[in-house]
Amino acid sequence: MTSPVGAIDGPPAKPALTSRWDSPALRRFRRHRLAVFGAVTILVLTLACIVGPFLLPFTDTFIDIRQRFAPPLSGAHVLGTDQLGRDMLARLLMAGRISLAVGFAAMAISMVIGVCVGLVAGYYGGAIGAVLMRFVDAMLCFPSIFLLLAVSAFIHPGVETIILLIAFTAWMEVARIVEAQIKALRERDFAVAAEALGASDARVMIRELLPNAIAPIVVAATLNVAHAILAESYISFLGYGIQPPTPSWGNMLDNAQGYLTSAPWLAMLPGAMITLAVTSFNFIGDGLRDALDPRTDAR
Amino acid sequence: MTATPALVPAMAPVTRSAASMAEDVVLDVEDLSVSFVSPQGIVPAAREVSFEVRRGETLAMVGESGSGKSVTSLAILRLTPPAPQCRIEGRVRLRAGDRRVHDLLALPEARMRELRGSAAAMVFQEPMTSLNPVHKIGDQIAEAVRFHSALSKRGALDRAAELLDLVGIPDVRRRMSSYPHQLSGGMRQRVMIAIALSCEPVLLIADEPTTALDVTIQAQILELLHDLQQRTQMALLFITHNLGVVAEIADRVIVMYAGRVVEEAAVLPLFKRPLMPYTQGLLRSVPRLDLAGRRCDELAAIPGNVPDPLALPPGCSFAPRCAHRVPELCDARVPLLEGAGAEHFVRCARWASLAEGAPP
Amino acid sequence: MKQPEALLEVRDLHKWFPLRRRLLSRAREVVKAVDGVSFDVRRGEVLSLVGESGSGKSTVGRSVLRLTVPTAGTIRFAGTDITHFSRRQMRPFRQRMQLVFQDPYASLNPRMTVEGILAAPLEIHGRAASRSDRRDKIEEALRLVGLLPQHAARYPHEFSGGQRQRIGIARALMTGPELLIADEPVSALDVSIQAQVVNLLVELKRRLGLTILFVAHDLAVVGHISDRIAVMYLGRLVELAETRELFGNPRHPYTEALLSAAPIPDPTFKRERIVLAGDIPSPVNPPSGCSFRTRCPYALPACGEARPPLREVAPGHFKACIRDDLRLRAPG
Ligand SMILES: Nc1ncnc2c1ncn2[C@@H]1O[C@H](COP(=O)(O)OP(=O)(O)OP(=O)(O)O)[C@@H](O)[C@H]1O
Numbered sequence: 001m002t003s004p005v006g007a008i009d010g011p012p013a014k015p016a017l018t019s020r021w022d023s024p025a026l027r028r029f030r031r032h033r034l035a036v037f038g039a040v041t042i043l044v045l046t047l048a049c050i051v052g053p054f055l056l057p058f059t060d061t062f063i064d065i066r067q068r069f070a071p072p073l074s075g076a077h078v079l080g081t082d083q084l085g086r087d088m089l090a091r092l093l094m095a096g097r098i099s100l101a102v103g104f105a106a107m108a109i110s111m112v113i114g115v116c117v118g119l120v121a122g123y124y125g126g127a128i129g130a131v132l133m134r135f136v137d138a139m140l141c142f143p144s145i146f147l148l149l150a151v152s153a154f155i156h157p158g159v160e161t162i163i164l165l166i167a168f169t170a171w172m173e174v175a176r177i178v179e180a181q182i183k184a185l186r187e188r189d190f191a192v193a194a195e196a197l198g199a200s201d202a203r204v205m206i207r208e209l210l211p212n213a214i215a216p217i218v219v220a221a222t223l224n225v226a227h228a229i230l231a232e233s234y235i236s237f238l239g240y241g242i243q244p245p246t247p248s249w250g251n252m253l254d255n256a257q258g259y260l261t262s263a264p265w266l267a268m269l270p271g272a273m274i275t276l277a278v279t280s281f282n283f284i285g286d287g288l289r290d291a292l293d294p295r296t297d298a299r
Numbered sequence: 300m301t302a303t304p305a306l307v308p309a310m311a312p313v314t315r316s317a318a319s320m321a322e323d324v325v326l327d328v329e330d331l332s333v334s335f336v337s338p339q340g341i342v343p344a345a346r347e348v349s350f351e352v353r354r355g356e357t358l359a360m361v362g363e364s365g366s367g368k369s370v371t372s373l374a375i376l377r378l379t380p381p382a383p384q385c386r387i388e389g390r391v392r393l394r395a396g397d398r399r400v401h402d403l404l405a406l407p408e409a410r411m412r413e414l415r416g417s418a419a420a421m422v423f424q425e426p427m428t429s430l431n432p433v434h435k436i437g438d439q440i441a442e443a444v445r446f447h448s449a450l451s452k453r454g455a456l457d458r459a460a461e462l463l464d465l466v467g468i469p470d471v472r473r474r475m476s477s478y479p480h481q482l483s484g485g486m487r488q489r490v491m492i493a494i495a496l497s498c499e500p501v502l503l504i505a506d507e508p509t510t511a512l513d514v515t516i517q518a519q520i521l522e523l524l525h526d527l528q529q530r531t532q533m534a535l536l537f538i539t540h541n542l543g544v545v546a547e548i549a550d551r552v553i554v555m556y557a558g559r560v561v562e563e564a565a566v567l568p569l570f571k572r573p574l575m576p577y578t579q580g581l582l583r584s585v586p587r588l589d590l591a592g593r594r595c596d597e598l599a600a601i602p603g604n605v606p607d608p609l610a611l612p613p614g615c616s617f618a619p620r621c622a623h624r625v626p627e628l629c630d631a632r633v634p635l636l637e638g639a640g641a642e643h644f645v646r647c648a649r650w651a652s653l654a655e656g657a658p659p
Numbered sequence: 660m661k662q663p664e665a666l667l668e669v670r671d672l673h674k675w676f677p678l679r680r681r682l683l684s685r686a687r688e689v690v691k692a693v694d695g696v697s698f699d700v701r702r703g704e705v706l707s708l709v710g711e712s713g714s715g716k717s718t719v720g721r722s723v724l725r726l727t728v729p730t731a732g733t734i735r736f737a738g739t740d741i742t743h744f745s746r747r748q749m750r751p752f753r754q755r756m757q758l759v760f761q762d763p764y765a766s767l768n769p770r771m772t773v774e775g776i777l778a779a780p781l782e783i784h785g786r787a788a789s790r791s792d793r794r795d796k797i798e799e800a801l802r803l804v805g806l807l808p809q810h811a812a813r814y815p816h817e818f819s820g821g822q823r824q825r826i827g828i829a830r831a832l833m834t835g836p837e838l839l840i841a842d843e844p845v846s847a848l849d850v851s852i853q854a855q856v857v858n859l860l861v862e863l864k865r866r867l868g869l870t871i872l873f874v875a876h877d878l879a880v881v882g883h884i885s886d887r888i889a890v891m892y893l894g895r896l897v898e899l900a901e902t903r904e905l906f907g908n909p910r911h912p913y914t915e916a917l918l919s920a921a922p923i924p925d926p927t928f929k930r931e932r933i934v935l936a937g938d939i940p941s942p943v944n945p946p947s948g949c950s951f952r953t954r955c956p957y958a959l960p961a962c963g964e965a966r967p968p969l970r971e972v973a974p975g976h977f978k979a980c981i982r983d984d985l986r987l988r989a990p991g
C-alpha cells in the first residue's frame with residue numbers, strides 16, 4: 001500500500017512549463033531543420049573567424065601586388081584577391097571577427113538596456129511604466145537607420161562607438177517584450193507569494209519574474225544579433241561605419257562598388273557572408289521561439 | 300452469486316443486448332474507446348466505455364479530473380480533434396426524435412452536424428468560451444434556431460425570446476440585445492441551455508454545467524434542468540465531479556476512473572451500498588454539510604494520486620491506492636465490469652468477497 | 660480581553676477599487692469589494708470566511724496581509740496596528756503571517772526547483788545559518804506536509820495538484836508563522852485529494868498551534884475545518900457564529916439560503932430547497948439598506964432604509980438583519 005504521500009505519479013494535467021534545459025525543448029529545436037542549420041552555420045562561422053586567420057598562409061593586410069584581382073579558385077588565393085592583391089578569405093574572416101563581434105556586443109548591450117527598462121516598467125507599472133514605455137514608443141517612431149547615419153556622419157566612429165550606436169537603436173523592441181511579459185507575470189500568484197514573504201522588489205524582479213520571461217528574451221536576442229550585423233553592414237557600406245583598413249563585411253561591400261563588373265566576387269563574397277549570418281540567426285530565432293513554447297508540441 | 304463468469308467478453312454485461320436498442324433508450328454507447336496521440340505516447344483517455352441513457356432519465360457521470368468524462372461526451376457527438384491525433388472506436392447509437400436510430404460514429408459529417416443540436420445538444424462548463432462575444436445573445440439564439448428549422452428571421456427571434464423565458468431569464472426583451480459579457484455567469488449558462496434546447500433535443504449532454512457557478516446559482520440551474528426535463532422528457536447525461544450534485548439530480552450514476560467505468564448503479568444503491576473501493580473512498584472523503592460541527596477530526600482521504608494515463612497499472616487502475624488490493628487478483632489483469640444485482644455493475648476483482656465482509 | 664486573546668483584529672475594513680472613469684460620466688465609480696468588515700481571529704482557532712464569488716473574501720485576506728492598502732479601517736496583528744505600515748515595517752510581520760493560494764499551478768514559480776521555492780523564505784529573512792541548516796529546514800518542511808526529501812530537486816510541473824498544494828503549504832510554513840491565511844486552498848483540487856489537504860491543514864493546526872483564516876465557498880469543507888464561520892455578502896459580513904451554532908441555527912436569511920443550496924451527497928436526504936431568485940447585485944451599486952434585500956425572501960420595505968448593523972443576537976452569534984421574528988431552517 002502506498003503512503004498518503006504517494007509516489008510522483010500524478011499526471012501533469014495542465015500544460016507544464018518545461019524547465020530550461022530539459023529535452024522536450026531541445027527535441028523541438030532539433031525538429032526545426034532550418035534552425036539546426038542556422039546554429040551549425042553560426043558555430044562554424046564563428047570558429048572559422050576565430051581560428052581561421054591563424055591557419056591561413058596570408059594575413060588580411062598582406063599586399064600581393066602581382067596578384068591583384070585574382071579570381072577565386074585560381075591559384076594560391078582560394079577566394080581570390082581584391083584590388084590591392086589582399087587575400088579575400090583572410091579578409092572575410094577578419095571582417096567576420098569584426099562583424100560578428102559588433103553583432104554580439106551590440107546585442108548584449110541592447111539586451112541589458114531593454115531588459116532593465118522593460119523590467120522596471122513592467123514591474124512598477126503606473127506612472128513610471130507609462131513614462132518609460134512612452135519613451136520607448138517615441139524611440140521606436142524614429143527611423144533608426146537615419147539616426148545611425150546622422151550620428152555616425154558627425155562623429156567618425158570606431159568599433160566601440162558603432163556597437164554603442166547600434167545598441168542604442170535596438171533595445172526598444174526588447175523593452176516592449178519584457179514589459180509585456182513582466183506585467184502579466186507580476187499578477188501571477190507566485191509573484192504575490194514572494195511579496196507576501198517580504199521579498200524585495202529586486203528579488204521579485206530578478207529571481208522570480210525574469211527567469212519566466214527568458215524564452216522571449218532569448219528569441220529577441222538572436223534576432224537582435226541579426227539586426228546588428230545588418231545595421232553594421234548598412235552604415236559601413238555607406239562609408240560611415242567601420243573605417244578601412246579594418247575590414248568588416250559592410251565596408252568590404254563598400255569597397256567593392258567600383259569593381260562590380262570587373263571583379264564581381266569582391267561584392268558577392270561579403271554579401272553572401274552577411275546573408276548567411278543574418279538568415280542563420282533568424283532561423284535560430286524562429287527555431288527557439290517554437291522550441292521554448294511548449295504549446296507547439298500539440299502540432 | 301451474480302458475478303459473470305470470466306469467460307464472458309469484457310463489457311458485455313448480461314442485461315444489455317448488443318443487437319437492438321430498447322424502445323425507451325435514447326443513447327446507447329458500446330465499448331467506446333478514445334485515445335490521443337501525444338509526443339510522449341498514446342493517451343488512452345476513455346477505454347471501453349458502455350452505458351445507455353433512457354428517455355426522461357438523468358444519468359450522472361462522476362469522476363476526478365482526467366478520468367475521461369469530457370472526452371467520452373465529446374466523442375459521442377464527434378467533437379474530439381480530427382483523426383490522426385485522436386482515435387475513436389466502438390459504437391454510439393442515438394434514437395432521434397422521429398424514433399430512427401442513428402449510428403453516430405458511422406454517419407457522414409454533414410448528417411452528424413444536423414443531428415447535433417436537433418437530436419443531441421451539449422452544454423459546457425465555461426459558457427463564455429462557447430458564446431460569441433461580439434453578437435447579441437438574442438441573435439445568437441435565433442441563429443441556432445434557424446440552423447435547424449425553416450423559421451423566418453422574425454419567427455426565430457420570437458422563438459429565442461420564448462426560450463429565454465423558458466430558462467428563466469427575466470426581462471427577456473431587454474436581455475435579447477445584451478452581449479455575453481454583460482451577463483453574469485449564471486445568466487450565460489442559462490443562455491447556453493436556451494441554445495441547447497432551441498431544437499428540442501432528445502438528449503442533452505451537460506459537461507459540468509454548474510462547476511464554475513456559485514452554490515445559490517448552481518441550485519437555480521439544477522432546478523431549471525430538472526423542470527425542463529420533466530416538461531420535455533429529454534434524456535440528460537450530466538457530467539460532474541460533485542457527489543452532492545449527483546445525489547440531487549441523478550437517476551442512475553456511472554463512476555469513471557482512469558478512463559474506465561468502474562461502477563454503475565441507480566443513485567440510491569450507489570450511495571447506500573457502493574461496491575467499488577474507489578466509490579466507497581470517494582463517498583467517505585467528502586465532508587458532509589448536515590454532519591458539520593459534529594466533526595470527527597479526520598476525513599477518510601484516499602491516499603496517493605490518480606495514475607498517469609501514460610503509465611497505467613497493468614491490472615486494476617485503482618490498485619496503487621486501494622486498501623483491499625490483493626496482488627494476485629488485482630494486478631494480474633483488468634477486472635471485468637460485473638453485474639452485482641439489479642442494474643448494478645462493478646469493476647473490482649474482489650467486490651463479492653468485500654461485500655460479504657462489510658455491513659450493507 | 661476575556662476570550663482567548665485575538666491574534667488578528669479587523670475593524671471596519673473597507674477596500675474600494677476605483678473603476679476606470681467612463682467618458683462623460685461625472686462621478687468616479689468604485690467597486691466596493693470590502694465595505695465595512697469587522698472580526699477577530701483568536702489565537703489557535705480556525706475562522707472561515709464564506710460567501711459567493713465576488714463577495715470580497717480574497718480581498719479581506721489580501722488586506723490583512725497588507726498585499727493591498729485598505730481604503731479605510733484598521734488591522735491589528737498581535738496588538739500592533741499594521742494598517743499603514745510601510746514595506747519595511749511590514750517585513751518582520753511577514754514571517755508571522757503567511758498565505759496559501761487557491762491555484763496550485765499558478766502559485767509556484769515554474770522555473771524554480773522545490774528547494775529554491777522553499778529556500779526563498781529562509782533567504783529573505785536570513786533564517787538559515789548555513790547550507791546544511793538550510794537543507795535540514797527544507798527537509799523538515801517537506802516531511803511535515805507529507806512529501807519526501809528527494810522531492811526537493813524537482814520542478815513544480817513534475818507534481819500533481821495536491822502535491823503542489825502541499826509544497827505551497829510548506830513554503831508558507833518555512834518562516835514559522837502564527838497566522839495562516841488559506842485562500843480557497845482546496846477548491847482547485849480533486850475530490851479525493853481535497854480530503855488529504857484538509858486533513859493536513861487540520862493536523863498542522865493541531866501540531867503547530869496555527870491560527871488559520873480559511874477562505875472558501877464550499878460550506879461542507881468549511882463546516883469540517885472551522886471553529887467559527889463568518890458569512891460575507893457583497894463586501895459585508897452578514898452573520899458570524901460558531902460552526903455548530905451557524906449550521907444548526909442560522910439567523911440570517913442569506914445563510915439559510917446558502918445552507919439550503921449546498922448539495923448534500925445523500926439521495927435520501929430530502930428537504931425543501933430555498934432557491935434564491937436573481938443574481939448577486941454589482942458591488943459598484945449595491946442596494947441601499949440591507950444589500951441582500953433584492954434576493955431576500957423575507958424582505959420588508961424597512962429593509963431598504965438603513966444598513967442593518969452586525970449585532971450580537973445570542974452569545975457569540977452576530978447577524979446583520981433587522982428581522983428577529985424569522986424562524987429559519989437548518990439542514991440535517
Ligand atoms: N486534445 C487532447 N490531446 C491529448 N490528450 C487529451 C486531449 N484532451 C484530453 N486529453 C487527455 O484525456 C484524458 C481525459 O481527459 P478529460 O478531459 O476527458 O477529463 P475529465 O474527466 O473531463 O476531467 P475534468 O474533470 O478535468 O474535466 C486526460 O488524461 C487528458 O489529458
Ligand SMILES: Nc1ncnc2c1ncn2[C@@H]1O[C@H](COP(=O)(O)OP(=O)(O)OP(=O)(O)O)[C@@H](O)[C@H]1O
Pocket residue numbers: 676690691692693710711712713714715716717718719876942
Ligand atoms: N484589483 C482589483 N481591481 C478592481 N476590482 C477588484 C480587484 N480585485 C478584486 N476586485 C473586485 O472586488 C470584488 C471582490 O473580489 P474578491 O476577489 O475579494 O472576491 P472573492 O470573494 O474572493 O471571490 P472569489 O470566490 O471569486 O475568489 C469583485 O467584484 C472583484 O471584481
Ligand code: SF4
Pocket residue numbers: 575576577615616617618619621622623624625628629634646647648649650
Ligand atoms: S480490483 Fe483490487 S485493487 Fe482494484 S478496487 Fe478491487 S480490490 Fe481494489
Ligand code: SF4
Pocket residue numbers: 911912913949950951952953955956957958959962967979980981982
Ligand atoms: S434585513 Fe431584510 S432584506 Fe436584509 S436579510 Fe434581513 S429580512 Fe432580508
Ligand SMILES: [Mg+2]
Pocket residue numbers: 368369370506
Ligand atoms: Mg472535463
Ligand SMILES: [Mg+2]
Pocket residue numbers: 716717718842
Ligand atoms: Mg477569491
